Amino acid sequence: MSKNKNGEIIKKSVSVKPDSKQLAWQELEFTCFIHFGVNTFTSREWGDGLEDPKIFNPSCLDTDQWCRIAQAAGMRLILLTVKHHDGFSLWQTRYTQHSVAYSRWRDGQGDVLKDLSLSCQKHGLKLGVYLSPADLYQIEHPQGVYGNQSRYSWRQIPRPVSDRPFANQHAFYYQVDDYNEYFMNQLFELLTEYGPIHQIWFDGAHPKQKGGQQYVYQAWYDLIRHLAPEAVISIKGPDVRWCGNEAGHTRPSEWSVIPIGGPIDTWQWPDMQDNDLGSLEKLRQKLKDGGNLHWYPAETNTSIRDGWFWRDEEQYVKSTEEILDIWYRSVGGNTVFLLNVPPDRRGLFASRDCQVLESVGSTICQTFSSNLAAGATVEGSLCHLGFEASKLVDEDPQSCWMATECQNQAELTIQLSDMKTFNRVLLQEPIGNYSQRISHFAVDAESDGNWIQLIEETTIGYKRICRIPQTTAQRLRIRVLASRLNPALSNFGIYLQPKNNN
Structure with missing residues (x-):
C-alpha cells in the first residue's frame, strides 16, 4: 500500500x-x-x-x-x-x-x-x-x-x-x-x-x-x-x-x-x-x-x-x-x-x-488516593502552544500534552518533587478530543545517572495501568515509540499499592 x-x-x-x-x-x-x-x-x-x-x-x-x-x-x-x-x-x-x-x-x-x-x-x-x-x-x-x-x-x-x-x-x-x-x-x-x-x-x-x-x-x-x-x-x-x-x-x-x-x-x-x-x-x-x-x-x-x-x-x-x-x-x-x-x-x-x-x-x-507525581516538573519534545508538557500532571482531565505535527515519536522527562517509591504507573490519552493514537511506549527511571527501562507496552487509550516491581526514583522518562499521529497524553501518575495486597 x-x-x-x-x-x-x-x-x-x-x-x-x-x-x-x-x-x-x-x-x-x-x-x-x-x-x-x-x-x-x-x-x-x-x-x-x-x-x-x-x-x-x-x-x-x-x-x-x-x-x-x-x-x-x-x-x-x-x-x-x-x-x-x-x-x-x-x-x-x-x-x-x-x-x-x-x-x-x-x-x-x-x-x-x-x-x-x-x-x-x-x-x-x-x-x-x-x-x-x-x-x-x-x-x-x-x-x-x-x-x-x-x-x-x-x-x-x-x-x-x-x-x-x-x-x-x-x-x-x-x-x-x-x-x-x-x-x-x-x-x-x-x-x-x-x-x-x-x-x-x-x-x-x-x-x-x-x-x-x-x-x-x-x-x-x-x-x-x-x-x-x-x-x-x-x-x-x-x-x-x-x-x-x-x-x-x-x-x-x-x-x-x-x-x-x-x-x-x-x-x-x-x-x-x-x-x-x-x-x-x-x-x-x-x-x-x-x-x-x-x-x-x-x-x-x-x-x-x-x-x-x-x-x-x-x-x-x-x-x-x-x-x-x-x-x-x-x-x-x-x-x-x-x-x-x-x-x-x-x-x-x-x-x-x-x-x-x-x-x-x-x-x-x-x-x-494520591498521585505521587503531583507537583512534578515535566519537560519534553516540541509541543503545540497550549499543549505544554506540564499539562500531563496538572490534574485537569480536559487538558493534555500534545507533540507537534509530523512527530510520531516523543520523549517526556518527569522530575518528581523528591525521591518517590512506587509500583504502579498510569497513563491516559485524551480520547474524547483526540481519539486513540499511541501504539508503542516505554517508561524509564533514572538510577545512578542511567536510564533503566521499567515498562514497554503497546496501546494506552482511555487508561493504561502498569504493574511493576517496587521502584524508587526522582526522575522518570516516557518514550512514545510509535503513534498513529502526533501523540497526546492527558494524565500521568505513579502510585504505591501496599505490599499486603496483590
Missing part, C-alpha cells in the same frame, strides 16, 4: 472519537452485573421458560445492601438482568404473566427493578438493564408470540393497557411482528418508569429459536435513543462491544477504533473475539473490502462466582487477588470491568462475595 494511502487510513482512524455517552460510560471504569431471577431458585444457569413464577420468593431482598457493597468495591453502575433467557421479568410488566406479579414474593406486588432504582438514586449509582432478546417463555407457552410467524405491520409502542395507563404519553409507531412489539412494549416500560437508565445490554445468546424469528434491532435502537438518549446500547448494539470471553481475559493491545464490515445504520454487531481487532493491518483489510471505522470500546465481563447465578455456598468465589488482577488488566487496559455478583435466595449478596468486594475496593482506594 502506498505511503499516501496509509496516511489516509491513519488520519481516518484518528478522526473517530467517542460520543458523550460512550465517554461517560468509559469513565465509570468498574461496574456491577447482577444475575437474579428464577434460576436463583432452581440452581440453573439457563432456565427453560416453563418455571412456575411462584418459585421466585426471596426472603429478605435488600437492594440497599447491593448498592452499599458495590459502592464499597468502587463500582459506579449496577446492571440488572431484568429478563434473562427464561423470560421471567423482575418488574411489574403489563405484558406477560411470567413475572414477579405472579410470584409469591410480596404477594405479587414486589418490583425488584423499582427497589434497585430507588437504591441506586440513594447511593449515587447509575442504573442499567439487561433485557434478553431470547425468551423461552414466549417460545414454550401455547400463547407465546416468539416465532409465531405473525405478519409485520405498523403498530403503536407502547400498546395501551386500559387498567394501567402510562404516565408518559408519548407513542411511537414501528413496522414489527408480534414478538418485536412485545419486546418494545417492555423496553418502553423499562425506559419510562424507573428513572434514568444509562446502559441497555442485549445478549447475543439463543438457547432455542423458533419460527425464524428476527429482531428489528434498528427499531429498538431508535426507541432507546428517543427515551434514554444518555444510555449506551451494549453487546448487540452500536455503543459497547463484548470483550469476547466470559473469563475476564483481556487483549494486550485494546483498540477502541474498530473496523466493521458494513454501514453502521444496518450493521448487526456480531461478537468480536479475535485477539487483534484494531491494528492498522486490520483497518486496511476491512476498509479495502468496503467497511467502515467505528468507535466501539470493549467491556470485560466475568462473574465473581463459578457461574452467573447463585447456586449454593459450594460455588467457588474468586479471591481478592484474582479480582484485582482482572481489574488491572481491564480498567488498566482500556476497557470497562463489568463484574457479576449474584444475590442468593434471600435476595442478598453472600458474605464471602462481600468480603472480597470490600477488600478489592479498599485496595484500589488505598493505592490510587
Whole structure:
C-alpha cells in the first residue's frame, strides 16, 4: 500500500472519537452485573421458560445492601438482568404473566427493578438493564408470540393497557411482528418508569429459536435513543462491544477504533473475539473490502462466582487477588470491568462475595488516593502552544500534552518533587478530543545517572495501568515509540499499592 494511502487510513482512524455517552460510560471504569431471577431458585444457569413464577420468593431482598457493597468495591453502575433467557421479568410488566406479579414474593406486588432504582438514586449509582432478546417463555407457552410467524405491520409502542395507563404519553409507531412489539412494549416500560437508565445490554445468546424469528434491532435502537438518549446500547448494539470471553481475559493491545464490515445504520454487531481487532493491518483489510471505522470500546465481563447465578455456598468465589488482577488488566487496559455478583435466595449478596468486594475496593482506594507525581516538573519534545508538557500532571482531565505535527515519536522527562517509591504507573490519552493514537511506549527511571527501562507496552487509550516491581526514583522518562499521529497524553501518575495486597 502506498505511503499516501496509509496516511489516509491513519488520519481516518484518528478522526473517530467517542460520543458523550460512550465517554461517560468509559469513565465509570468498574461496574456491577447482577444475575437474579428464577434460576436463583432452581440452581440453573439457563432456565427453560416453563418455571412456575411462584418459585421466585426471596426472603429478605435488600437492594440497599447491593448498592452499599458495590459502592464499597468502587463500582459506579449496577446492571440488572431484568429478563434473562427464561423470560421471567423482575418488574411489574403489563405484558406477560411470567413475572414477579405472579410470584409469591410480596404477594405479587414486589418490583425488584423499582427497589434497585430507588437504591441506586440513594447511593449515587447509575442504573442499567439487561433485557434478553431470547425468551423461552414466549417460545414454550401455547400463547407465546416468539416465532409465531405473525405478519409485520405498523403498530403503536407502547400498546395501551386500559387498567394501567402510562404516565408518559408519548407513542411511537414501528413496522414489527408480534414478538418485536412485545419486546418494545417492555423496553418502553423499562425506559419510562424507573428513572434514568444509562446502559441497555442485549445478549447475543439463543438457547432455542423458533419460527425464524428476527429482531428489528434498528427499531429498538431508535426507541432507546428517543427515551434514554444518555444510555449506551451494549453487546448487540452500536455503543459497547463484548470483550469476547466470559473469563475476564483481556487483549494486550485494546483498540477502541474498530473496523466493521458494513454501514453502521444496518450493521448487526456480531461478537468480536479475535485477539487483534484494531491494528492498522486490520483497518486496511476491512476498509479495502468496503467497511467502515467505528468507535466501539470493549467491556470485560466475568462473574465473581463459578457461574452467573447463585447456586449454593459450594460455588467457588474468586479471591481478592484474582479480582484485582482482572481489574488491572481491564480498567488498566482500556476497557470497562463489568463484574457479576449474584444475590442468593434471600435476595442478598453472600458474605464471602462481600468480603472480597470490600477488600478489592479498599485496595484500589488505598493505592490510587494520591498521585505521587503531583507537583512534578515535566519537560519534553516540541509541543503545540497550549499543549505544554506540564499539562500531563496538572490534574485537569480536559487538558493534555500534545507533540507537534509530523512527530510520531516523543520523549517526556518527569522530575518528581523528591525521591518517590512506587509500583504502579498510569497513563491516559485524551480520547474524547483526540481519539486513540499511541501504539508503542516505554517508561524509564533514572538510577545512578542511567536510564533503566521499567515498562514497554503497546496501546494506552482511555487508561493504561502498569504493574511493576517496587521502584524508587526522582526522575522518570516516557518514550512514545510509535503513534498513529502526533501523540497526546492527558494524565500521568505513579502510585504505591501496599505490599499486603496483590
